[in-house]
Amino acid sequence: MTPTPSGPLAGVRVIELGQYISGPYAAKLLADLGADVVKVESPEGDPMRRWEGSGQMSPQFAAYNRGKRAVVLDLKSEAGLAALLDLARDADVLIENFRPGVAARLGFGPDVLARVNPRLVSCAITGFGPEGPYAKRPAYDTVISAVGGMYSQVVPEDLLRPLGPAFSDLLSGMSAAQAVLAALHARGDAGPGEHVEVSMVGSLIDFLTEAASTYLETGQVAGPDSRPRRAQAYACRGSDGLDFVIHMSVPEKFWTGLLEVLERPELAEDPRFATREARVRNYDELDAELKATTARMPRQHWLDRLVAHDIPHGPLNTVAHLFDDPQIAAMQLVEEIEGPDGSSLRVPAPSTRFHRSGRPALAAAPRLGQHGAELLGAPLLGAPLPGGAHEQPEASATSATPERSRA
Incomplete structure (x- = not known):
């Protein structure tokens, strides 16, 4: 069932070809604002569904994919690619976090998408950007947080280990959502779409603007206690x-x-x-x-x-x-929603409030291919052709292995 439009992004449809964190988090932020997000997965599904051996719905997957609809497409098949382009034809935004060039080799690069839908805002999240010696490398958060300087700001020198949340995944997801909103605003009611590029390492450096600017201006190197x-x-x-x-x-x-x-x-x-x-x-x-x-x-x-x-x-x-803190309770930052199995779930609520447009009711993350019949007319579309007519995504921009990543 199509969600009842509400929130400032009501009526905006987002196609997400993301996995793990950066792409899914960007789309989740847009879903929290009322966008209708359609998550496209391979038959195996987003690998985070099965994190820590937790079956089809890990807590991590549920956190980054709430409020979305889900379809399964095999992008090695002509039918799968055709179905994706059909979805893009009627969409406002498409977000992907593959390595540079993978989307183009699969047949849905920015030029193709612009021809299919001139008003589409397409957003590519990569680890290191489209060019340079690191561009084609697999880009897990730990690698980016080290290369991008984040760990130097949070890890004491005498503790040689990664620390903290997935900084670069989350910050690049936020940067992507911000860029998409800006592109939608620039497009307006009748203008053309835009192709947006966001890198994980660039998002980190932008976040570390104080430390980076201070060094560039004075040569002073900031550390965890600066x-x-x-x-x-x-x-x-x-x-x-x-x-x-x-x-x-x-x-x-x-x-x-x-x-x-x-x-x-x-x-x-x-x-x-x-x-x-x-x-x-x-x-x-x-x-x-x-x-x-x-x-x-x-x-x-x-x-x-x-x-x-x-x-x-x-x-x-x-x-x-x-969540026992009286201030957090007073701000109503926790909500109860119905889980995929009908049980009640407590989840963090969006921190922003829109007093005129409101926001949509929170919904649980979808089961694999849950909305295929609704959106595609079939729960699974696009069986692989012999030998593979199209190359499957070789790696996500974030947290994927070179050989096993999927759309």
């Missing part, structure tokens, strides 16, 4: 083992207020901390003083005092604690 030092941000722990953060930034009132909270007025006279510049230079020493003081009382004692003195602060939540 931003906290300048921002005068600290992490502390109460006597009960619960953590919280303090962010003093530039206003001097936050420093003097913090001394009242901690009942440590003598620190104001300490030459190591007398000025903001001194506190930046002696960050580690001040960090030790704050940790030693806050360890004397439980976290809630400090949170109450920080509120009373209007100091920027907050509990350091884990994901397990996040």
Whole structure:
């Protein structure tokens, strides 16, 4: 069933040939805004469906593919390619995250798509862009986060291991969604479409604009503690083992207020901390003083005092604690939806609100080929021809192996 149009992108149809994270996340962001997203998968499906041996619907797949409809096309077949071009003919946007040149070799490169639908906005997400010595390499997030400088900003030098979420996948997905929205705006009601290129490594460098610009202008190399030092941000722990953060930034009132909270007025006279510049230079020493003081009382004692003195602060939540935070609850950032098996699921809600157009009701991620009969007239279209009439995608731009990636 076609979703009831609602949200600022109601009436916009998006064809997604994505797998793993970057392409699916970009399309998921558009679905959250009301777009009708049709996810095109190979007969094997997006590999993330089966992450960690979890069958046809891993939690990871569900997170990046909610609110979409799903069809199966075998792009090695003439029928599969023809069906894809038929879908593109009536679409507004097509997103893919294959390696450079793969879509063209399969028969749906940007030139072909423009002839099929001159108003189509096509978006290609790649790891390293279309050119250069790394362009054709498989581009997993860990590789991009290392090459693009992200790990140098979040991983301490004495800890040689990747850390954190899929930075480059998620940031390139956000960049792609932003670029698609800009292209739709430029197209307007009667203008031509656009081909948009987004690279994972470029998205990271754009995100690291402060560190990158500072180096290009001054030669200073930022590391994991550079931003906290300048921002005068600290992490502390109460006597009960619960953590919280303090962010003093530039206003001097936050420093003097913090001394009242901690009942440590003598620190104001300490030459190591007398000025903001001194506190930046002696960050580690001040960090030790704050940790030693806050360890004397439980976290809630400090949170109450920080509120009373209007100091920027907050509990350091884990994901397990996040949804119990009263502020998160007040913002209604969790919703219950019906899962693919009819069960009830709690999912993060979109953080943006549109007071006139609203947003669509959240829906679970689709089963493999769930909407094939609805959109194609058959649950599976395009059996491979002997020898393969068309080359199957050799790799996704993100998180795919050279030999096994699929559309």
